[in-house]
Amino acid sequence: MENEEEKRKEKYESYVIVHNIAKRHNVGTLARSATAFGVTEFILVGKRDFNAFGSHGSTSHLRFRHFHTLSLAHSFLKERDCDICGVEITDNAIAVNEHPFTKSTAFLLGNEGTGLSDKECEICDFFIYIPHYGGGTASLNVTVAASIVLHHYGVWAGFAERSREGNKFLVAEKPANQMKRNFCTETAEAIAEERKVKKENAANGFFNEEAASSNLLDALFDS
Template identity: 85%
Template sequence: MENEEIRKDKFESYVVVHNIAKRHNVGTLARSATAFGVAELILVGRRDFNAFGSHGSTSHLRFRHFHSLSLARSYLKERDCDICGVEITETAMAVNEHPFRKSTAFLLGNEGTGLSAKECEICDFFVYIPQYGGGTASLNVTVAASIVLHHYAVWAGFSERTREGNKFLVAEKPANQMRRKYCTDTAEAIAEERKLKKENAANGFFNESGKDEASSNLLDALFDS
């Protein structure tokens, strides 16, 4: 019982969004992150995303932005977080075995290619989700996130929300909706951003204006008062 109380007060979970191909998946990720008590959703690279599928959950979730994985990693390590890659690797442990030790940030791979070598380098360990049917090779990234975050919440002893009728009771929206939180523009951060823009110009991960005119419901709109 004492260990369970320590968990409730001590541990936090984070979700790192780096290279998800379908940006509308981020809205659904935000909804799952809110449901399972995630402390922050960390955007790495581009600043914007499509909020479709979030069903208003974004107003109950903190967002933070970094230009690179290395900067995001430094931030998480300052908070004594493990970084857990959700990927089927040789060393990956089944998520239902709850191989967690402390506050944990979950890094999920691209829908088509999974975690890249660069993403794997910043991970402290990996978990996979056991499958029991033979009809699919992998799960949708938002489904995988929901399963992993639920297991972590159970292990960490997060308090279950109150139910009302056939739904969970939704908290009131914050009085002052939090504005965007970006990493400090130090000389190192600016140099890192410029380097990444050059490296990723070919695939459009960054564009020169920093905006995607085709997208709707962007992070800018969500956090501007």
């Protein structure tokens, strides 16, 4: 049993996928929860800028990755043998406290108002929901939901608890060359992909003069 738990601690990773969240200021709080619960990478799809309000500096301790489309994010995660878990109350959703996890998992949370879109559901391998025990609300804030889900995954995966000092957990030293940020830096591959998509859309007449001068990622945010 002990050997199995040690393997879990070394084997499993968690990811958070942020796509089409209506309230951009929620991303900073999501990043704070992701840092607290051992998330490996925070994946932004569409827009790469975000409001870091509520992160309390945690974005400096979190690895970010950006993709222009859900299909690109899906391919990246599948190359890493990672399940994609939609956090949504669907007919086949499993309660998060049943811990229906089997491997490294990326969690996709829905828009605050409308939940997961059909396109988002298509890339999910399974769905979980958070049981409610009171009758006063139909849903949770996306950041609260993320915290509950990520905590449950960390318990299942056997992530090591951080050391404490007084009534706080010890914060790691800020990584070298890391600053507070409100955007995800682009890799050479991502820049090349952006140029490719822009060229294809322009050839198809997707951009008018006004759109051509705007941020490409705004046009792709709902991809």
